[in-house]
Amino acid sequence: MASVIGWLDHSEEQQRKMREVIDLFSETDSRDELGIGAVRDAFSDLLFPGLSTIQTRARxxxxxxxxxxxxxxxxxxxxxxxxxxxxxxxxxxxxxxxxxxxxxxxxxxxxxxxxxxxxxxxxxxxxxxxxxxxxxxxxxxxxxxxxxxxxxxxxxxxxxxxxxxxxxxxxxxxxxxxxxxxxxxxxxALTGEEAHFLRERIVTADPGSLLAHYLLAGQPVEGTIALPWDGVDFDGLPDELARRVRYGRWFSELFWGAALLYNLLLAEEATRRELQSGGAERVDHYRDRLDDWVGLVAARRSEFEAVQRDDFWRVVSHTGARVTDKTRRFLDQWFDLALAPGGSVATNRSAHRLIGDREQGLKRGLARLGNPRQLEIWGGLSGAGQLNYRWGTGRVIVNDIIDGLTDA
Known part of the structure; x- marks a missing residue:
């Protein structure tokens, strides 16, 4: 029987969350394969409230x-x-x-x-x-x-x-x-009146958001800025916003390794079982990307290790995010493995087991690792992109408003 999602009398917030889940399943590179959506959404709401990945233009x-x-x-x-x-x-x-x-x-x-x-x-x-x-x-x-x-x-x-x-x-x-x-x-294109009004509404709604910060800066955002913190002078941010952005960046960069390792494990097993063509090239691709990630962690190790993890989780919980104990344990274990000195998670059996157990616990019979039937239909890319917390939408909305103000 086909699966049907019925829009019953759920709350507005529940409906919004369900729509975002459906939207993410259509965006292969940002799909939440390891069940960390509550943390991702918490930082998305802190940095870019009111936006979603499927919004297109400000008007x-x-x-x-x-x-x-x-x-x-x-x-x-x-x-x-x-x-x-x-x-x-x-x-x-x-x-x-x-x-x-x-x-x-x-x-x-x-x-x-x-x-x-x-x-x-x-x-x-x-x-x-x-x-x-x-x-x-x-x-x-x-x-x-x-x-x-x-x-x-x-x-x-x-x-x-x-x-x-x-x-x-x-x-x-x-x-x-x-x-x-x-x-x-x-x-x-927004008129000057519309741009002024929308900027005022956004800044008033959450003056401590990164979205408000970009709007108050009054400068268009270049398309080459791939991640929201790339265009930010941390020393110029208010303390609370700097805290939000640093923790969001920390989580995005550290968890990226788990997403890459998951894809590497899938590629290796699919190649070993001869389930798909082009497997060797795919394995090399994910190994190279994981090596790059290991280099990133090594370069920023002192910053990563300086993060107060209890305070990180405090920031997440204050958003009202419902992070289960299992999810928090999984992520804390991953953080420990990612920051452990020496070696690489690509060859770390504990890291492999952590990822495999997490997928199995979430998906049961639909898990791909250890399941040839599901692995055979794997598309070769599952949530391997770095979390950017709706930055693609945020950049467009900011530029629409700045353009409207400039043309006024």
């Missing part, structure tokens, strides 16, 4: 509210609002195309077959940055729209009687206005 943070504000203005009922919103978001594809856009346009290839609409991609971020005032999931918002209309009508009565109450709204009241002709022709 969608306005497109989604503009769509729903228009539907609210027209009093579209709850039973029709999802379909009307979908139609508007499909119209945006053609409007952006008419404006000369292609890259970054959600649905440019799928068009009418689009399943993941911008509204679901940006819903969490809209709440994090306070562009969305409705506190709840997208489905709850739609179902509650009739009650909202009644609240607006009641407010009109109070206003007529000069009773001082706050006007009900699902969106930030100072949101820049929707441009005329938006659904006929538009672009992904």
């Amino acid at each position: 969608y943070f306005f497109f989604v509210p503009w769509v729903y504000l228009d539907l609210e203005r027209r009093r579209v009922p709850a039973g029709q609002i999802a379909q009307k919103a979908r139609q508007r978001q499909l119209e945006l594809i053609y409007a952006l195309e008419a404006g000369g856009e292609s890259g970054g346009v959600i649905g440019i290839d799928a068009r009418e077959r689009l399943k993941r609409l911008p509204e679901s991609v940006y819903w969490n971020g809209l709440g994090v940055f306070d562009l969305r005032r409705y506190q709840g999931g997208l489905g709850d918002y739609r179902r509650s729209i009739g009650r909202f209309y009644r609240q607006v009508d009641a407010f009109a009565g109070y206003e007529a009687e000069q009773i001082d109450i706050e006007r009900p709204t699902n969106w930030h009241p100072a949101l820049p206005p929707r441009p005329d002709g938006l659904f006929e022709e538009t672009t992904l």
